[in-house]
Amino acid sequence: MKPVKVGICGLGTVGSGTVNVLTRNATEISARAGCEIIITQIGARRDNPNCNTSAFNVTRDIFEVVTNPEIDIVVELIGGTTIAKDLVLQAIANGKHVVTANKALIAEFGNEIFTAAKEAGVTVAFEAAVAGGIPVIKSIKEGLAANKIQWLAGIINGTGNFILTEMRDKGRAFDDVLREAQALGYAEADPTFDVEGIDAAHKLVILASIAFGMPLQFDKVFTEGITKITAEDVSYAQELGYRIKHLGIARKVGDAVELRVHPTLIPKERLIANVDGVMNAVMVKGDAVGPTMYYGPGAGAEPTASAVIADIVDLARTLTADPEHRVPHLGFQPNALNNFEVLPISEVQTSYYIRLNALDKPGVLSTITQILSDAGVSIEALIQKEQPESIETSPIILLTNRAVEKDLMRAVEKIQNLSSVVGEVFQIRMESLGK
Numbered sequence: 001m002k003p004v005k006v007g008i009c010g011l012g013t014v015g016s017g018t019v020n021v022l023t024r025n026a027t028e029i030s031a032r033a034g035c036e037i038i039i040t041q042i043g044a045r046r047d048n049p050n051c052n053t054s055a056f057n058v059t060r061d062i063f064e065v066v067t068n069p070e071i072d073i074v075v076e077l078i079g080g081t082t083i084a085k086d087l088v089l090q091a092i093a094n095g096k097h098v099v100t101a102n103k104a105l106i107a108e109f110g111n112e113i114f115t116a117a118k119e120a121g122v123t124v125a126f127e128a129a130v131a132g133g134i135p136v137i138k139s140i141k142e143g144l145a146a147n148k149i150q151w152l153a154g155i156i157n158g159t160g161n162f163i164l165t166e167m168r169d170k171g172r173a174f175d176d177v178l179r180e181a182q183a184l185g186y187a188e189a190d191p192t193f194d195v196e197g198i199d200a201a202h203k204l205v206i207l208a209s210i211a212f213g214m215p216l217q218f219d220k221v222f223t224e225g226i227t228k229i230t231a232e233d234v235s236y237a238q239e240l241g242y243r244i245k246h247l248g249i250a251r252k253v254g255d256a257v258e259l260r261v262h263p264t265l266i267p268k269e270r271l272i273a274n275v276d277g278v279m280n281a282v283m284v285k286g287d288a289v290g291p292t293m294y295y296g297p298g299a300g301a302e303p304t305a306s307a308v309i310a311d312i313v314d315l316a317r318t319l320t321a322d323p324e325h326r327v328p329h330l331g332f333q334p335n336a337l338n339n340f341e342v343l344p345i346s347e348v349q350t351s352y353y354i355r356l357n358a359l360d361k362p363g364v365l366s367t368i369t370q371i372l373s374d375a376g377v378s379i380e381a382l383i384q385k386e387q388p389e390s391i392e393t394s395p396i397i398l399l400t401n402r403a404v405e406k407d408l409m410r411a412v413e414k415i416q417n418l419s420s421v422v423g424e425v426f427q428i429r430m431e432s433l434g435k
Contacts, residue, residue, distance in 0.1 A: 003036040004319065005038050007042070007066070009065050011046070019042070035316055040057065043061065043065040044060070044062070045062070072097060072319060074091040074096045075308060085113075092120050095121075098117070098124045102126070104202050110216045123326055123329070131282060132296070132307065134294050136294045140207065141210055141327060141330075146288055148252075152285070159186045164229070164244055195227055197224060200246065201221040207282065213337055214337055214338050217259070217342055221259040222261065247261070247263075267432060285435075347406065349405070353397070354397070355425075356425040358421050375410055376407055379400055380399045382396070382399070
């Protein structure tokens with residue numbers, strides 16, 4: 001089989017890692033692919049000291065790579081959704097297969113890109129777009145192809161997981177840990193995408209589309225960050241037998257789908273509750289296989305390069321195959337995709353952790369529980385912390401049974417308006433992830 005020629009666009013963290021691993025493991029990679037894989041050209045605006053490119057044809061014009069007639073596969077690793085989108089669409093128009101690690105590009109423009117790729121008879125592969133080096137996309141697309149996927153839940157942002165782990169293990173405040181995450185390079189100077197859940201939402205919509213066979217709908221993902229989580233919340237959760245994780249959750253409910261990213265209490269005995277630091281994990285529940293979990297590094301030069309190169313190898317194996325017989329982009333044939341409704345968060349049903357401060361006097365707790373009862377929300381557990389006599393308020397922590405969110409929020413609004421309640425009433429959703 002003739003060599004497969006690759007053009008790499010972008011020489012940042014992942015781009016340099018891809019060059020290094022392709023070079024270092026060339027023999028093993030070629031043996032798996034059944035052909036030699038050659039880096040024919042690299043497009044990068046600047047050099048990377050972590051990568052020796054002296055043996056390669058390097059151009060400062062990344063679009064030169066997609067017009068190079070020798071190249072079979074274009075690897076887009078520049079990031080963003082503007083130039084990257086133009087680059088990918090031009091590569092497709094020129095008959096190139098594409099590999100990308102760009103979750104934002106796929107989440108927001110994947111439908112358009114996949115349509116263009118199908119019309120051109122080429123493939124766009126994106127394993128590295130979700131959970132770094134964990135082969136979760138391939139696992140859902142192919143390994144679980146026999147299953148009706150019922151739900152998936154993932155820790156798919158390492159920055160948020162690092163922050164929550166440090167808050168739990170060391171009792172530190174959110175802002176303090178965030179500063180350390182920035183110093184360590186886990187969080188950007190502007191950490192909004194990580195701590196507000198936007199990064200996780202990009203990844204969740206990709207996983208959900210593959211799991212349920214539906215078009216990508218990033219604009220319908222409910223997203224809530226971790227900035228309001230306190231060290232006290234983490235401690236109370238521990239006391240009640242739970243841990244707080246920032247999860248992306250997708251669940252099939254009848255003919256609709258839930259798509260939501262938010263802090264979540266999960267029982268501490270669950271495997272995913274024990275995924276700490278910057279590591280990622282995704283649980284997937286299929287009707288035939290039951291619950292499965294995929295764990296590993298969610299970022300980093302070589303872990304992500306591992307996923308990028310796996311896609312290159314897959315494409316190299318199928319370059320001569322009829323396009324109709326390749327694995328579809330979202331795992332389902334395009335004409336078989338479902339237009340499932342995405343449930344608004346107000347219609348989602350789950351359990352809740354509620355924290356509030358109330359005046360320590362008779363009748364307050366019974367009033368609060370009555371408001372919840374009137375809304376159809378029952379209480380599973382309750383903690384009322386005793387305070388020194390000099391402090392007039394005491395923290396109350398409630399765990400509810402499952403309730404529809406709009407009913408719970410109506411009750412919370414009434415509780416918030418009580419003269420005996422001081423400060424904000426705060427709630428976190430809960431999931432058992434057991435069935």
